[in-house]
Amino acid sequence: MQASDVMDPNPVTLKPSDKIEDAAKYIMKSRYRSLAVVDEDNCYLGMFGVNCLLKQVIPKAVFLPNGLENVSFIHESLEELYDRFCEVKDQPISMCMNRDIKAISLDTGLTETMLQLYETRASIPVIEDGTCKLLGMISYWDIGSKILSVGESADA
Numbered sequence: 001m002q003a004s005d006v007m008d009p010n011p012v013t014l015k016p017s018d019k020i021e022d023a024a025k026y027i028m029k030s031r032y033r034s035l036a037v038v039d040e041d042n043c044y045l046g047m048f049g050v051n052c053l054l055k056q057v058i059p060k061a062v063f064l065p066n067g068l069e070n071v072s073f074i075h076e077s078l079e080e081l082y083d084r085f086c087e088v089k090d091q092p093i094s095m096c097m098n099r100d101i102k103a104i105s106l107d108t109g110l111t112e113t114m115l116q117l118y119e120t121r122a123s124i125p126v127i128e129d130g131t132c133k134l135l136g137m138i139s140y141w142d143i144g145s146k147i148l149s150v151g152e153s154a155d156a
Contacts, residue, residue, distance in 0.1 A: 001110040006146050007126045007136035013038045014048055014093055021089035024053050034122050036134055037097050043132040044125045046099040055096065056088045057081045103127040106135060113138060 013036045014023055027035065027050060034049025059076075061068050068074075088095070103125040104113060117124055123139040 002106065003104050003108040003110070003113045003124075003126050003138060004106040004136075006110065006113070006142050007106075007138045008142055009136040011036055011134070011137035013042075013134065015039070016045060016094035016097065017092045019089065020053075020056070020091050020093055020095075023048055023093050024085075024089070027053070034098070034101075036123075036125050036137055037093060038134050042134050044103055044127050044134040045094075045132075046097040047101045047122060047125075048093040048097045049122065051098070052093070052096040053085075057084045098122070101125065103132075104138075105129050110143075114143060117143065 012026075012030070012032070016037055016039065023035070026032075032049070034047045034051075037045045037048050039045055055063070059068070059071070059074060062071055101120055101122050101124065102116065104116065104127075106126060106129070108126075113124065117138065117140065123137050125134055126136045126138060127133060128135055
């Protein structure tokens with residue numbers, strides 16, 4: 001088996017100009033961990049997800065070089081976290097999308113695909129060989145449902 005056998009060929013995508021607030025609402029409503037970001041030609045650019053959202057509301061001192069190592073003394077309210085979110089909600093998602101998630105091709109083996117999924121802990125983009133065109137995405141759910149469907153077929 002290969003990546004093409006387990007990918008979702010119609011993934012939900014975002015554009016780099018989409019606002020953080022809109023992407024956040026969609027991610028929370030749909031319970032996605034991350035979504036692919038593509039340009040107007042469907043070229044894969046990176047991923048936007050919950051880690052970006054968390055980074056926007058966690059105190060900035062945590063992320064500074066030699067920043068806070070222990071944050072147990074910080075007690076913030078949901079209102080304070082929301083205020084911090086409001087500071088960036090109208091910014092484009094391109095400000096913090098993850099460009100480090102490596103894409104795979106349609107013929108990448110299933111074991112290699114699962115290993116990358118395990119190591120990156122993020123959905124994996126599948127792109128056309130020799131281009132940046134997004135052909136689909138592979139998530140834990142995609143692989144898990146395919147594996148479990150084998151057992152359901154055997155039980156029938």
